[in-house]
Amino acid sequence: xxxxxxxxxxxxxxxxxxxxxxxxxxxxxxxxxxxxxxxxxxxxxxxxxxxxxxxxxxxxxxxxxxxxxxxxxxxxxxxxxxxxxxxxxxxxxxxxxxxxxxxxxxxxxxxxxxxxxxxxxxxxxxxxxxxxxxxxxxxxxxxxxxxxxxxxxxxxxxxxxxxxxxxxxxxxxxxxxxxxxxxxxxxxxxxxxxxxxxxxxxxxxxxxxxxxxxxxxxxxxxxxxxxxxxxxxxxxxxxxxxx
Numbered sequence: 350x351x352x353x354x355x356x357x358x359x360x361x362x363x364x365x366x367x368x369x370x371x372x373x374x375x376x377x378x379x380x381x382x383x384x385x386x387x388x389x390x391x392x393x394x395x396x397x398x399x400x401x402x403x404x405x406x407x408x409x410x411x412x413x414x415x416x417x418x419x420x421x422x423x424x425x426x427x428x429x430x431x432x433x434x435x436x437x438x439x440x441x442x443x444x445x446x447x448x449x450x451x452x453x454x455x456x457x458x459x460x461x462x463x464x465x466x467x468x469x470x471x472x473x474x475x476x477x478x479x480x481x482x483x484x485x486x487x488x489x490x491x492x493x494x495x496x497x498x499x500x501x502x503x504x505x506x507x508x509x510x511x512x513x514x515x516x517x518x519x520x521x522x523x524x525x526x527x528x529x530x531x532x533x534x535x536x537x538x539x540x541x542x543x544x545x546x547x548x549x550x551x552x553x554x555x556x557x558x559x560x561x562x563x564x565x566x567x568x569x570x571x572x573x574x575x576x577x578x579x580x581x582x583x584x585x586x587x588x589x590x591x592x
Contacts, residue, residue, distance in 0.1 A: 391454045395582025398449020399442045399575045406441035407571060410434065429570055432482025439474040439574045446578025458585040464525045465584035468535055469577040471521040477513025481506050 404424070411423040429435050447466045451459060484505035488498060518535060525533035 391450055391585075392579075392583055394449035394453035395446045395579050396449070396575065398452075398582060399446035399578025402441040402445025402448075402578070403438065403571050403575065406438055410437075425568055432478055432485075435482070435570065436474060436478050438570060439478065439577060440470065442571075442574035442578040443469045443474065443581050444578075446575075446580070446582035448582075449578075450582025450584070454585070460529060461584045461586050461588065462581060464529065464533060464535075466581040467525050467528075468518055468521040469581050471524065472514055472517035473577055474517075476517030476520065477510050480513045481509035484509055 407424040407427060410427050414427070415423055427434070429438070443466055447462055450462050454462070485502055488501045488505060493501065522533045522535055525531075
């Protein structure tokens with residue numbers, strides 16, 4: 350009886366295709382893994398830098414204001430009734446997030462971070478806080494009743510945020526276009542308006558609402574402004590939202 354012979358059609362090209370496909374999948378997986386690690390490092394550096402700069406600013410304010418012996422907890426009991434103190438706090442958070450992100454990320458993402466920092470500084474810090482702060486001071490000078498002062502301050506905060514964020518980001522776009530020689534038509538997001546709880550708190554600090562609430566405001570503002578620093582430090586060229 351003749352032996353049975355199993356014939357196998359061997360095609361070298363099939364093996365090559367499978368090997369190439371496997372290598373491509375492995376390469377894509379490795380690329381995603383590396384990108385994920387880089388993104389995590391940048392996010393950590395941005396929030397870490399923002400926290401570090403904010404803590405340094407709080408320490409400097411507390412050290413300057415304290416006449417007697419200094420305690421570390423004095424950093425968390427700072428009075429933010431002055432709009433310039435609030436502006437300094439926000440600037441520290443943005444600068445820290447920017448420096449942290451620049452140090453941890455690739456060179457190609459430097460311009461997006463710098464442009465976002467300008468937007469955070471002008472659009473989300475200087476312009477709205479200035480409008481709200483000046484309005485709050487004028488309202489306080491008029492010696493209104495407590496109820497009217499709170500109502501007028503609330504209206505000023507809402508109007509100031511709307512005008513300040515819109516006008517500030519328009520100004521930031523013009524500044525970025527002048528510096529980087531390219532269009533900078535950045536679309537406002539809900540987040541840009543959402544973080545302006547700080548402006549409402551700043552106005553609340555100027556009204557007769559009691560020391561307990563003002564103490565809460567002093568502790569809440571530094572944490573809220575970390576959002577601005579994080580946004581500046583994590584901005585990249587691949588972001589879908591326009592710069």
